[in-house]
Amino acid sequence: MSAIALGQAPAKRASAIDIPILRERGQREVFCGLTGIVWLHRRMQDAFFLVVGSRTCAHLIQSAAGVMIFAEPRFGTAILTDRDLAGMADANSELDRICVSLLERRPDISTLFLVGSCPSEVIKLDLAKAAERLNSRLFPRIRVLNYSGSGIETTFTQGEDNALKCMVPAMPVTSEKQLLVIGCVADVVEDQFQRCFAQLGLGPVRFFPARRAADLPAVGPHTLLLPAQPFNGETVRALTARGARVLSAPYPFGAAGTTAWLAAAAAAWDISEERFAAVTGPLAARAEKALARYRAQLSGRRLFMMPDSQLEIPLARFLHRELGMQLVEVGTPYLDRLMVSAELPLLPAGTALSEGQHLDRQLDRVRSARPDLTVCGLGLANPLEAEGLATKWSIELVFTPIHGFDQAGDLAEIFARPLQRRERLLA
Amino acid sequence: MQLTLWTYEGPPHVGAMRIASSMRGVHYVLHAPQGDTYADLLFTMIERQDKRPPVTYTTFQARDLGGDTAALVTATVADAYERFRPQAMLVGESCTAELIQDQPGTLALGMKLPVPVVPLELPAYSKKENWGASETLYQLVRTLLAEQIPAPGVVRPARPAGRKSRANLLGATVLGFRCRDDVTEIRRLLDQLGIDVHVVAPLGASPDDLRRLPEADFNIDLYPEVSRATAVWLQRSFGMPYSTTVPMGLGGTRDFIAEVARLAEVDPAPVLAREKPGLAALGGSQARMQWYARSVDSTYLTGKRVFIFGDATHAVAAARIASEEMGFTVVGLGTYGREFARPLREAAKQYGVEPLITDDYLEVEQAISAATPELVLGTQMERHIAKRLGIACAVISAPIHVQDVPARYSPVYGFEGANVLFDSWVHPLVMGLEEHLLHMFRGDFEFHDEARASHLPEVALHAPAAIDGGAAPDQARVAAPAAPAPGRPGVSASAGVLAPGTPAWSADGELELKKIPFFVRAKARRNTERYAHERGLTTITVETLYDAKAHFGR
Numbered sequence: 001m002s003a004i005a006l007g008q009a010p011a012k013r014a015s016a017i018d019i020p021i022l023r024e025r026g027q028r029e030v031f032c033g034l035t036g037i038v039w040l041h042r043r044m045q046d047a048f049f050l051v052v053g054s055r056t057c058a059h060l061i062q063s064a065a066g067v068m069i070f071a072e073p074r075f076g077t078a079i080l081t082d083r084d085l086a087g088m089a090d091a092n093s094e095l096d097r098i099c100v101s102l103l104e105r106r107p108d109i110s111t112l113f114l115v116g117s118c119p120s121e122v123i124k125l126d127l128a129k130a131a132e133r134l135n136s137r138l139f140p141r142i143r144v145l146n147y148s149g150s151g152i153e154t155t156f157t158q159g160e161d162n163a164l165k166c167m168v169p170a171m172p173v174t175s176e177k178q179l180l181v182i183g184c185v186a187d188v189v190e191d192q193f194q195r196c197f198a199q200l201g202l203g204p205v206r207f208f209p210a211r212r213a214a215d216l217p218a219v220g221p222h223t224l225l226l227p228a229q230p231f232n233g234e235t236v237r238a239l240t241a242r243g244a245r246v247l248s249a250p251y252p253f254g255a256a257g258t259t260a261w262l263a264a265a266a267a268a269w270d271i272s273e274e275r276f277a278a279v280t281g282p283l284a285a286r287a288e289k290a291l292a293r294y295r296a297q298l299s300g301r302r303l304f305m306m307p308d309s310q311l312e313i314p315l316a317r318f319l320h321r322e323l324g325m326q327l328v329e330v331g332t333p334y335l336d337r338l339m340v341s342a343e344l345p346l347l348p349a350g351t352a353l354s355e356g357q358h359l360d361r362q363l364d365r366v367r368s369a370r371p372d373l374t375v376c377g378l379g380l381a382n383p384l385e386a387e388g389l390a391t392k393w394s395i396e397l398v399f400t401p402i403h404g405f406d407q408a409g410d411l412a413e414i415f416a417r418p419l420q421r422r423e424r425l426l427a
Numbered sequence: 428m429q430l431t432l433w434t435y436e437g438p439p440h441v442g443a444m445r446i447a448s449s450m451r452g453v454h455y456v457l458h459a460p461q462g463d464t465y466a467d468l469l470f471t472m473i474e475r476q477d478k479r480p481p482v483t484y485t486t487f488q489a490r491d492l493g494g495d496t497a498a499l500v501t502a503t504v505a506d507a508y509e510r511f512r513p514q515a516m517l518v519g520e521s522c523t524a525e526l527i528q529d530q531p532g533t534l535a536l537g538m539k540l541p542v543p544v545v546p547l548e549l550p551a552y553s554k555k556e557n558w559g560a561s562e563t564l565y566q567l568v569r570t571l572l573a574e575q576i577p578a579p580g581v582v583r584p585a586r587p588a589g590r591k592s593r594a595n596l597l598g599a600t601v602l603g604f605r606c607r608d609d610v611t612e613i614r615r616l617l618d619q620l621g622i623d624v625h626v627v628a629p630l631g632a633s634p635d636d637l638r639r640l641p642e643a644d645f646n647i648d649l650y651p652e653v654s655r656a657t658a659v660w661l662q663r664s665f666g667m668p669y670s671t672t673v674p675m676g677l678g679g680t681r682d683f684i685a686e687v688a689r690l691a692e693v694d695p696a697p698v699l700a701r702e703k704p705g706l707a708a709l710g711g712s713q714a715r716m717q718w719y720a721r722s723v724d725s726t727y728l729t730g731k732r733v734f735i736f737g738d739a740t741h742a743v744a745a746a747r748i749a750s751e752e753m754g755f756t757v758v759g760l761g762t763y764g765r766e767f768a769r770p771l772r773e774a775a776k777q778y779g780v781e782p783l784i785t786d787d788y789l790e791v792e793q794a795i796s797a798a799t800p801e802l803v804l805g806t807q808m809e810r811h812i813a814k815r816l817g818i819a820c821a822v823i824s825a826p827i828h829v830q831d832v833p834a835r836y837s838p839v840y841g842f843e844g845a846n847v848l849f850d851s852w853v854h855p856l857v858m859g860l861e862e863h864l865l866h867m868f869r870g871d872f873e874f875h876d877e878a879r880a881s882h883l884p885e886v887a888l889h890a891p892a893a894i895d896g897g898a899a900p901d902q903a904r905v906a907a908p909a910a911p912a913p914g915r916p917g918v919s920a921s922a923g924v925l926a927p928g929t930p931a932w933s934a935d936g937e938l939e940l941k942k943i944p945f946f947v948r949a950k951a952r953r954n955t956e957r958y959a960h961e962r963g964l965t966t967i968t969v970e971t972l973y974d975a976k977a978h979f980g981r
Contacts, residue, residue, distance in 0.1 A: 027503075028486045032462025052428075054522035054551055059437040060465045072432060072789070079429045082553045085526075094428040102430060118460045118523035121489065151462030152489040152523065360483075360510060379467030379479065386477035 019344070019353055021335065026358030029377050030308055030333055031064060032151030033159025034117060038065045039398060040163055040209070041074045043184045046110040047213040049075040050102065051149070052095060052125060053117030064395070074109070076102070080119055091123075095130050103142060110141075111213035113163060116148035143170065143214070155333040157231035157310045157398065160184055164209060164235040167216060168242065174218035179205040179265055180244065182236060183229030186401035187211065193252075193404060196262065199279045202269040208235075219244050224268050226261070228252060228403060230343070231310035233336040248342045251314040252403045253411060254322040255287035260342075283405040290409025291322055294416045299324030301419065304371035306380065307331035307357050308394040315375075315397070315411075317346045323412055327351050328371045331362065373415060390418045433788040433808060435763035435826055439549035440521045441466050442559025446567065446653075447517055448480040449600045449629040453567070454513035455482045456504050458496075458531040459521035473829050474601045483507040485524075485531075492527065500531040501538060508540055515571065515634040516540065517563065519547030543634070545570045555786075557652040557738065557764055560600060564629055565656040571637045576664045583666040586644055592691035593623045593643040597669075598654030599630035604741060604825045606630055608838035609649065613674060616841050619698050620684065622691045629653075641665045645690040649673075649840070652738050652764060674840045675744035676848065677702070677714055677752050702842065713842035716849040720753055731856065734759035734800035736783065736791055736809050737824025739767030741839075743774045745804050745823045748848060750778060759783060759798040761791065763806075788812075799953065802856060807831070819855035823848075930959040936967045954979045 034057055037049040051057045058077035078098050083089040095114075103109055112134070114127045127146040134144040147162040148154060154162060160183070179202065181193065190207050197205045206217040221243035225236055228251065236246055249264035250257050259280050266276045303325045305312040312332045319325040329352040337344075347353075354362070366374055366389065374384055374391045381391040392415055402411040436442075440457060447455040448470050457463065464484055470476045485503045487496050504518060518535035532546020545566050549559045577583075586592060596613060599606035607630070614624050625643035626636045640646075640661065646669040648658040658669035668690055674683035681699060688695035702712050712718070719725060733755040735745050739762040749755040760775045761783025762768060768784045775782035783794050792812045795803060803813040803820040807828045813820030822831050823839070837851075838844040932940070936955075943951045951972070958975035959967050 026486065027464070027484045028461045029464045029467070030461055031465055032460070034462065035465075054438065055431075055434060055436075055555065056438045056440075056463060056522045056551065058431045058434045059441065060462060062433055063437075063465055063469060076430055076432045077434075079431050080552060081429060082550070084428055085552055089428070091428065098428055098430045118462070119526060122492070122523055122526045150489075151460035152487065152492070155461060360506075377464075377468070378472050379464060380471070382471040382475060382477060383479045 019347070019349070019351060022352070022354040024354060024356045024358040024361065026356075027360065028155070028333070028357045029306070029359050029379055030357065031156040031377070032060070032118070033149035033154030033156065033162060034061055034115065034151075035064045035156055036149065036159030036163060037061055037075045037115065039184055040160060043187075043211065044111070044209050044213040045074075045211065046108060047074065047113060048102065048106060048109045048111070049113045049115055050099065051075070051077040051115045051117055052120045052127060053077055053080065053115075054119045055079055057117045057119075072105070074106075080123075085123065091125055092130060092133070095125075096134060099134055099144070100137075103138065110143065112138075112142055112144045113166075114144065114146040115159075115163075116146065116150055118150045118152050121148060121150045121152060145170070155310075156308060157229070158234075158333075160229070161232045161234045164232055165238050167209070167213070168219070168235065168238040171216045171242070172218040173242075174220040175222055176204070176218070176220070177222040177224075178218075179203065179224050179226055179268070180217055180219065180239070181205065181207045182225055182227045182239070183232050184209060185228050185403050189401050189403045189407065192406055196279065196283065196405075197265070200262070200266055200269070200271050200276065202265055202271060205265075224265070226265055227339060228261075229311075230314055230336070230339045233339045236338065246338075250317065250342045250346060251311075253314050254318040254408050255284045255291060255405060256322055257314070257318055258287065258403070258405050258408065259284050280405075287405040287408040291412050293409070294412035295323050297416045297419055298412065300326065301372040302326045302328050302369070303415075304328045304366055304369060304374045305330045306362065306366075306374065306376040306394070307333045307354070308375070308377055309398050310334075311394075311397055312375070313340050313343050313347070313353075316351070317343050318411070319415060320348060321346065322408075323415075325373075325415075328369045329354060329362075329365060331355075331357065333357070373418060375415075390422055392418050431787075435786050435788070435806065435808060436556035437466065437469075438522055438551050439554045439556060439559025439562070440519060440547075440551065441469070442556040442561070443517060443519060443547055443549060443563040444470070444480055444482055445556075445560050445600045445602050446563040446629050447482060448474075448476065448602075450632050450634075452514035452633040452635075453481060453517060454507055454511045454515075455480075455517040455519070456485070456500075456507050456531070456535065457482055457519060457521060458485045458487070458500050458503075458524035458529060460523050461486050461488065463521050469602060473827060474832055475829070476601065481511065481513070483511075487524070496524075496527060497529045497534055500529055500534050504531075504535045504538060504540070508542070513542060515543045515545065515567065517545050517547055517567065519549060522551035525551050543570050558766060560653045561656045561766075564597075564653060565660060567634075568628075568637055568640065568657050569660065571634055572641065572664070575638070575641055577666075586692075591621060591623045592645075592693060593625040594687065594691065595625050595640055595643045595646045596627045597646050597648055597658055598650030598652075599627060600650070600653055601630070602825060602827065603650060603653070604738075604823070604827060604831065605837060605839045605844075606650070608836050609840040609844065611836070612838035612841035612843050613647070613649065616674070616680070616684065616698075617687070620688060620691065620695065621693050622687065641667065643667065645669060645687075647687060651740055652767060673740055673744045675741070675844060676748035677717055677842070677845050678747060679744050680714075680841055680845065714845050716752070716842075716845040719846075719849055725754075725853075728853070728856070729754050731755045731802055732758045732798070732800045733802045733804060734795050734798050734809075735823070736761045736763075736795075736803075736805040738762060738764050738806075739771045741824035742804075743770055745848075746774050746778060748845070749804065749852075752845070753849070753852065755802070758800050759794055761785065761794070799950070802852065804852065821851045821855055929956055930964050930967050930971075932967045933969075935969050936972055939969045939972050951976070 041049055084091045114131055116127050131144040131146040145166045147166040149159040197203055208217050219239055219242045223244040225239055225244050225246045247264040249261045252258040252261035312330050316327050316330040320327055331354045335355045374389055375394050376391055378393050381393045384391045401407050444466055447453050467480050470480045485499050487499055518532045520531050535544045599610050610627055626640055646658045646667055648654050648669045661667045670686045672683040672686045674680045684695045702714055733749045735742050742762050746757050746760050750757050757778040760780050762771045763786040772782045795812055803809050803818050804823045806824050806826050810820050810822055837847045955972050955975040958978055959971050
C-alpha cells in the first residue's frame with residue numbers, strides 16, 4: 001500500500017477545514033451547467049438532451065464540445081425566437097411539437113432531458129410541467145425529465161449534479177445492501193472499479209448514472225453512496241433523503257487517493273486489511289510506478305488552479321501529496337463542504353483557497369505569483385502562455401478518464417505535458 | 428421555437444465581440460450571465476489570439492435578479508474603464524440580459540465617461556452573429572464620426588492634384604475567413620495600381636483610425652456581411668463611393684481591379700495586361716491558377732460536380748470560380764446568411780440550380796446527399812457533412828475552425844488567393860493521373876478494391892456506401908440514428924439502404940459493377956439504378972449496366 005495513507009489523516013489536521021477562504025465576486029470565466037451535456041450524453045447513450053434556450057446556448061455547447069462528430073447528435077437546442085417571447089406562439093405547444101417530432105426520428109432514445117437555460121428560467125417557462133405533459137403521452141416508452149443547466153444558477157459541472165438529481169425521484173426502491181458510485185466516469189474506469197470491487201468481494205456495486213439512462217439503479221436505506229466526483233452534492237443529498245448513507249472519502253485520483261476511496265467501501269463491507277492490501281497493493285504499486293516518472297518533473301513546481309470544474313480541491317491534494325507540487329492558489333467555483341470534507345484536511349496548512357471569481361483580480365494574482373503551471377479554461381490558456389506562463393486547460397479533466405489506479409499516470413501526465421513541451425521547444 | 432443541432436452563426440453579441448477583438452483601444456462590456464464567457468475561447472483557441480478578447484462580463488446570477496442588476500452594470504462599466512482605459516466603449520447585453528431589460532447601454536451613457544460609449548442593441552432572438560458584427564461596426568463608426576458629418580449639400584472636395592488616391596479596406600475581422608491574408612493581398616494589389624490604403628477596419632484599427640475614414644477617397648467593401656451597412660452610411664453621409672466587387676478568383680479579381688481603378692481614377696491596364704493566359708509559364712503572371720487550370724493534367728477536373736455553401740460572399744464567388752475557372756459543374760449553391768440571399772439567388776439562377784437559403788444544418792446535409800457532388804466547398808459544418816458522406820471537401824467560408832487559420836500566407840482574395848483556391852480545391856480530389864493508374868492496375872494487389880488513394884483519409888473507404896445512401900436520403904436519415912457509431916461517422920448510416928421500388932441487382936450485374944474502379948462505382952451504381960427505375964426494370968443485368976452507361980455517358 002502507498003506510503004501516503006490518505007484514509008488516516010491525523011486528527012489534528014481536521015483544523016485545516018478552517019483554512020480561511022477568499023470569497024470573490026465578479027466576472028467568472030467558467031462555463032455554465034449546459035456544458036455537462038457534452039459528457040453526459042456520451043455516458044448515457046440512450047438519452048437525448050434538449051436545451052430550451054437561445055442561440056447562445058446552442059453555440060456554447062457546440063463550441064465547448066469543439067468537434068462535431070455526429071450528424072444528429074443526441075443533444076440539441078430548442079431556440080426561443082421573438083414569436084415565443086412575444087407570446088404569438090404558445091411556447092408550451094411549440095416545445096411539445098419539437099419533442100414529439102424529435103423523438104419520432106430517434107427511436108433509440110429512452111430518456112429525454114429537457115434542460116432549462118438562462119432565458120427559459122428568466123421567462124419562467126415551466127419545464128417540469130412540460131415534462132409532466134410529455135410523460136403523459138410518452139411514458140413508459142420514453143421518460144421525460146427536466147433540470148436546469150442555466151448559468152444564472154449553475155456553474156460548469158453543477159449541470160451534471162442537476163441532471164443526476166432529477167433522475168433520483170424515478171429510481172426504484174431497494175432494501176438490498178449495495179454500493180452506489182455517484183458521478184459520470186468513463187466506461188473503462190467503471191470496468192476497472194467493478195473488477196476491483198469484485199476482487200475485494202464487495203457488492204453489489206452500481207454506478208449512477210449507468211451507461212443507459214433507462215437502467216436506473218435502485219436506492220434505499222441500505223444503499224451506501226461513494227461519490228466519484230466532488231460536484232454532485234445535490235444528488236447525494238437527494239439520495240440521502242431517500243435513505244442512502246454517504247461514505248466520506250477522498251476522491252479516487254492518484255494511487256493514494258484511489259486506495260483511500262476504495263478503503264471507505266471496504267470498511268463498510270468489513271473487508272479484512274489483508275485482503276484489501278492483497279487486492280489493492282499491486283494496483284497501487286503499479287500506479288506508483290506510473291506516477292514516479294512524473295514526480296521528478298512536477299515536484300517543487302508551483303501550481304495555480306483557476307476555478308473551473310470543481311475538481312480543483314481533490315486534484316490539488318493529489319498533485320501536492322503524490323507529486324510534490326506546491327499550491328500557490330486553489331480556486332473553486334463554489335465550496336460544498338459536504339463533498340470535500342475528507343479532502344480539505346489533506347491540503348497543506350496555509351493553502352490559499354478561493355471561492356467564486358473576480359477574473360481580473362485573480363489574473364493579477366497569477367501574474368504576480370508567476371506560477372510554473374496554471375490550470376485554467378480555454379479562454380485564458382493562450383493569453384497566459386503569451387505572457388510566458390505555462391497552462392493546462394481544465395476541460396481535459398472532464399473529458400479524459402482520470403479516475404483510479406490505472407489512470408493515475410495519465411492524470412499526472414496531463415499536468416506534466418505542458419512543462420515538458422516548454423522544455424522541448426527552444427526559446 | 429426552432430430545433431437546432433448545430434448552428435452556423437453565433438448570437439449577435441458574438442459578432443460584436445468579433446469587432447471589439449479585431450480592433451485596438453475598444454472595450455466591450457457585456458451584461459451576461461456566467462457561461463457566456465465561453466465565447467472567449469473562439470478567439471483564443473480558434474483564432475489563436477494571444478490576448479483575451481477585450482470584453483468584460485457582468486456575470487449576473489439568479490440571486491441578483493430580484494435585486495439591482497443595473498448597479499452591477501454600472502459598477503462593471505466603471506471597473507472596466509478604470510482597468511483598461513479604452514478609447515471607446517461598447518456596452519450591450521446577451522440574450523438573457525435582453526429579457527431583464529436593464530438597458531446597459533443607456534446606463535453607461537448616463538455615466539458620462541470621458542470616452543465615447545456606444546450602446547449596442549442586438550436583438551438576440553431574431554438576429555445572428557454576422558448581423559451583430561455589421562451593426563456594431565456601423566454604430567461605432569457612426570458614433571465616432573458624428574461630429575464630422577458635413578452639412579447637407581456640402582460638396583466633397585476633389586482630391587488634390589498630385590496626391591495618390593486613397594482607399595479604406597472595410598470588413599476584415601477575426602474569425603472571418605482568411606481575412607488577415609486577404610488584407611495583405613489586396614494591399615499588394617492596390618499598391619501595384621498606385622492606390623494608397625488609408626485605413627483598414629475593423630481589423631487592427633483603433634477608434635482614432637475610424638475617425639480618419641472620411642479622409643480616404645473611397646471605400647472597398649471587402650466583406651459585405653460585415654461592412655456593407657457601414658459603406659452605405661459613409662456614402663450617404665460623406666459622399667464616399669464604395670466598391671462592390673468581391674476580389675475572389677481570377678474573374679473576380681480582374682473585375683475588382685477594373686472597379687477600383689475607376690473609383691481611384693487610375694489605369695488598370697498595366698496590371699491587367701500581365702494576367703493573360705500563357706504568361707504564367709514565363710513568370711509574367713501572378714495568377715498561376717490560370718495556367719494550371721489549362722494544363723492537361725487538369726483535364727480530369729472537367730465537369731466535376733461541386734456543391735457550394737457558405738456565407739453569400741464566398742459562396743457566390745466560389746460558384747463563379749468553380750464554373751468559369753475550374754470547369755466544374757455547380758450542382759448546388761446556398762447560404763446560411765439570409766441578409767445576403769438575393770445575390771445568391773441570382774447566381775443560382777445562372778447555374779440552373781435551386782438556391783438553398785437555410786441555417787438548418789440537416790437540410791444542408793440532405794441537399795448535399797441528394798445532389799451527389801464529387802466536391803463540397805463549404806464551411807466547417809459542410810466539412811463534417813462531407814466527411815460523413817465520404818465526399819472530398821474544401822472550406823471556403825466561416826464558420827471556421829483552427830485549421831482554417833493557417834500559419835502560412837494563404838489568402839483567398841486576389842491573384843495569390845486564386846492560386847491558393849486552386850490548390851486547396853484540387854488536393855482533396857483524386858488526382859487525374861492517379862485515376863488512370865488506379866484503373867490500369869486495379870487487378871494488382873496494391874490496388875485492390877479496398878485500397879484507397881494514399882493521400883485520402885480512412886473515411887474515403889466508405890465513400891461508395893455512403894453515396895449509395897445518398898440516392899435515398901430520406902431512408903438514410905431514418906436509418907441513421909439507430910447506429911450512432913461513434914468515431915466512424917457515416918459508416919453504418921446509409922449502407923445497404925435502398926428506396927422501395929429500387930431494382931435488384933442480378934449476380935452478374937453486381938459482378939460487372941465491381942470491375943468498375945471504386946471511385947466511380949457509386950456513380951455507376953446510382954446511374955444504373957436510376958436508369959432501371961425510370962424504365963420500370965426490376966432486375967439489373969450486365970446489359971442494363973452498359974445500357975445505362977451508354978445513356979448517361981461518362
